[in-house]
Amino acid sequence: MNIENFLKEKITSAIQVIFDFEPENNMLQFQQTRKEFEGDITFVVFPIVRYTQKSPEDTARMIGEYLVTDEGIIEKFNVVKGFLNLTITISWWINNLKEAFKNERYGLKEATEDSELVMIEYSSPNTNKPLHLGHIRNNLLGFSLAEILKGNGKRVVKTNIVNDRGIHICKSMYAWQQWGEGRTPESTGIKGDHLVGDFYVMFDKQYKKEIAELVAKGFSEQEAENCALSILAVRELLRKWEAGHKGTVELWKMMNGWVYDGFNVTYRNLGVDFDKIYYESETYLSGKEEVLRGLKEGIFYQKDDSSIWADLTSEGLDHKLLLRSDGTSVYMTQDIGTAKMRFNDYPIDKMVYVVGNEQNYHFQVLAILLDMLGYDWGRELYHFSYGMVELPTGKMKSREGTVVDADDLIAEMIEVARKMGEELGKLEGLSEEEAERTYKIIALGALKYFILKVDPRKNMTFDPKESIDFNGNTGPFIQYTHARIRSVLRKAIDANINISADFNGIKTVEEKERELLKTISLFPETVEEAAMEYSPAVLANYCYELTKHFNQFYHEHSILNEPDLDKRNFRLVLSDVVSEILRNGMGMLGIELPERM
RNA sequence: GCCCUGAUAGCUCAAUUGGAUAGAGCAACGGCCUUCUAAGCCGUAGGUUAUGGGUUCGAGUCCCGUUCAGGGUACCA
Numbered sequence: 001m002n003i004e005n006f007l008k009e010k011i012t013s014a015i016q017v018i019f020d021f022e023p024e025n026n027m028l029q030f031q032q033t034r035k036e037f038e039g040d041i042t043f044v045v046f047p048i049v050r051y052t053q054k055s056p057e058d059t060a061r062m063i064g065e066y067l068v069t070d071e072g073i074i075e076k077f078n079v080v081k082g083f084l085n086l087t088i089t090i091s092w093w094i095n096n097l098k099e100a101f102k103n104e105r106y107g108l109k110e111a112t113e114d115s116e117l118v119m120i121e122y123s124s125p126n127t128n129k130p131l132h133l134g135h136i137r138n139n140l141l142g143f144s145l146a147e148i149l150k151g152n153g154k155r156v157v158k159t160n161i162v163n164d165r166g167i168h169i170c171k172s173m174y175a176w177q178q179w180g181e182g183r184t185p186e187s188t189g190i191k192g193d194h195l196v197g198d199f200y201v202m203f204d205k206q207y208k209k210e211i212a213e214l215v216a217k218g219f220s221e222q223e224a225e226n227c228a229l230s231i232l233a234v235r236e237l238l239r240k241w242e243a244g245h246k247g248t249v250e251l252w253k254m255m256n257g258w259v260y261d262g263f264n265v266t267y268r269n270l271g272v273d274f275d276k277i278y279y280e281s282e283t284y285l286s287g288k289e290e291v292l293r294g295l296k297e298g299i300f301y302q303k304d305d306s307s308i309w310a311d312l313t314s315e316g317l318d319h320k321l322l323l324r325s326d327g328t329s330v331y332m333t334q335d336i337g338t339a340k341m342r343f344n345d346y347p348i349d350k351m352v353y354v355v356g357n358e359q360n361y362h363f364q365v366l367a368i369l370l371d372m373l374g375y376d377w378g379r380e381l382y383h384f385s386y387g388m389v390e391l392p393t394g395k396m397k398s399r400e401g402t403v404v405d406a407d408d409l410i411a412e413m414i415e416v417a418r419k420m421g422e423e424l425g426k427l428e429g430l431s432e433e434e435a436e437r438t439y440k441i442i443a444l445g446a447l448k449y450f451i452l453k454v455d456p457r458k459n460m461t462f463d464p465k466e467s468i469d470f471n472g473n474t475g476p477f478i479q480y481t482h483a484r485i486r487s488v489l490r491k492a493i494d495a496n497i498n499i500s501a502d503f504n505g506i507k508t509v510e511e512k513e514r515e516l517l518k519t520i521s522l523f524p525e526t527v528e529e530a531a532m533e534y535s536p537a538v539l540a541n542y543c544y545e546l547t548k549h550f551n552q553f554y555h556e557h558s559i560l561n562e563p564d565l566d567k568r569n570f571r572l573v574l575s576d577v578v579s580e581i582l583r584n585g586m587g588m589l590g591i592e593l594p595e596r597m
Numbered sequence: 598g599c600c601c602u603g604a605u606a607g608c609u610c611a612a613u614u615g616g617a618u619a620g621a622g623c624a625a626c627g628g629c630c631u632u633c634u635a636a637g638c639c640g641u642a643g644g645u646u647a648u649g650g651g652u653u654c655g656a657g658u659c660c661c662g663u664u665c666a667g668g669g670u671a672c673c674a
Contacts, residue, residue, distance in 0.1 A: 030613085056654080358669070442636090460610085471637090473611095473621060480637080484633080487633075529613085
């Protein structure tokens with residue numbers, strides 16, 4: 001039960017009886033009562049005063065008096081200016097706690113066969129270099145979003161579109177042919193994606209060198225970029241690939257295979273996965289077909305150089321290239337093809353693209369183009385646009401070697417977690433294997449929480465040295481609190497204490513307990529809000545609030561040593577519900593909670 | 598040039614979408630381990646919400662101007 005909705009009904013009828021008019025839903029505004037005032041929830045009367053013909057104070061007081069006499073929900077009230085502070089009866093809070101206790105999936109909704117089907121595309125890597133910090137944000141957001149939507153009763157298909165073809169992978173292939181000497185991940189012990197990335201860097205160096213030489217000989221920069229020997233060789237490779245040349249295709253397959261093996265390790269470490277993977281090498285032709293169909297039907301037009309374009313001026317945008325003059329496809333072409341294939345493969349109700357905000361324009365155009373091509377779902381595409389991850393020194397630039405590699409970062413985090421854990425002397429009773437597993441959970445918890453707690457739409461700063469902390473508003477803080485709760489519950493079971501929701505004698509609770517009861521009651525709407533806003537951050541910040549409140553409660557009140565059995569039971573149930581919510585909430589963020597730490 | 602974002606404590610982030618005296622953590626300083634886990638708790642200090650105007654009972658939030666930063670802008674993805 002949601003207290004807000006419940007009160008909305010009550011207040012609507014109160015207003016009808018007292019002031020003889022029916023308020024619209026958006027006039028009924030609630031907020032948490034601020035700490036300095038007495039009460040649990042506050043009704044803001046300003047929006048309705050113009051209809052009540054009374055002062056804000058009188059309006060609030062009259063509604064308050066009505067609510068108190070009505071039923072046993074509101075215990076008392078007070079009025080400050082236009083704010084009606086309501087104190088909910090303790091029995092309502094206790095009932096809510098009992099409901100949460102008996103329902104393991106409190107606050108979550110179950111999907112049924114006819115629930116909305118949402119496809120979420122995320123990750124979407126290129127196969128020429130390893131994943132970096134920017135990809136980590138993408139992967140964590142995409143995965144978490146999928147889990148949040150599941151928690152809201154949607155059916156979800158997680159998908160990944162791998163950009164496995166094009167000029168970028170040919171650069172690595174060329175470098176490998178030139179200087180690879182047959183090296184493989186096995187022969188070198190280097191993770192496949194990193195090995196291929198190394199060749200990409202090698203190419204780039206060579207290319208730059210050639211350009212510099214040409215410029216020194218008097219060529220313009222642009223000319224140099226286009227006629228350097230290495231780039232010509234790479235273009236030749238791409239042509240051979242598109243023509244299906246056997247050796248080229250085999251090399252391409254082999255090197256991409258290395259990359260996928262590497263990516264899979266990173267994905268596994270991050271704890272993300274996919275239900276369906278698409279490859280651009282398999283979708284780009286379908287995109288070409290669509291563009292050609294559009295041309296035939298007069299939706300698009302062709303220039304003299306035979307390139308194909310869409311005229312978007314009626315939408316207030318420019319003209320958009322869809323096929324190059326040499327007939328090869330561009331990014332947009334591929335996305336059209338991929339979208340079409342997906343809607344053929346699944347009965348998708350909603351398509352979500354988790355892609356950085358630098359591509360806002362791209363997705364605006366994609367939606368319009370699909371609409372022009374006659375797909376009624378085109379306009380419904382949702383671009384979940386997130387901000388970039390910046391370093392204290394500025395943007396990550398691969399050319400300047402300032403990219404933070406995903407694998408390195410994860411390894412480093414685990415190292416720090418282990419060092420800290422050993423210093424604190426935790427986990428001493430555990431086997432080495434278990435301890436190692438726990439350190440990994442903590443390290444990833446820190447990383448994931450750090451990234452997910454910030455508003456996805458905003459750019460964020462990541463300081464690899466200082467930003468990742470294990471104290472304060474962090475993943476480990478929440479994990480730690482959970483571990484403590486579990487420890488108490490274990491001890492209760494060891495002492496043969498049966499945890500049951502049978503504590504009817506409780507008439508009053510301490511302030512911190514009341515605080516916790518309130519926060520617990522907010523979980524269902526937080527889950528809903530996180531899904532509506534597409535924001536894991538909402539959930540993360542809630543988990544922190546709850547954890548903080550629990551710690552304060554835990555510090556002031558003993559649980560197992562409480563002599564009053566009714567009270568002890570109540571506190572055990574309270575603790576159990578908090579740990580359950582944390583597990584469900586953090587679970588939707590992809591963050592594991594260890595039993596001990 | 599044009600278009601889109603953003604700017605909140607020294608740093609990293611919040612602020613229930615227009616509500617009460619703008620909140621947390623980090624860093625700094627001062628307390629609390631003989632008591633269910635101190636990765637914790639309590640306290641002190643830190644703010645003209647970039648800036649100037651406007652809208653109204655009420656603005657960090659909405660509108661206009663300015664400054665700064667980031668992104669996009671037709672054959673990169």
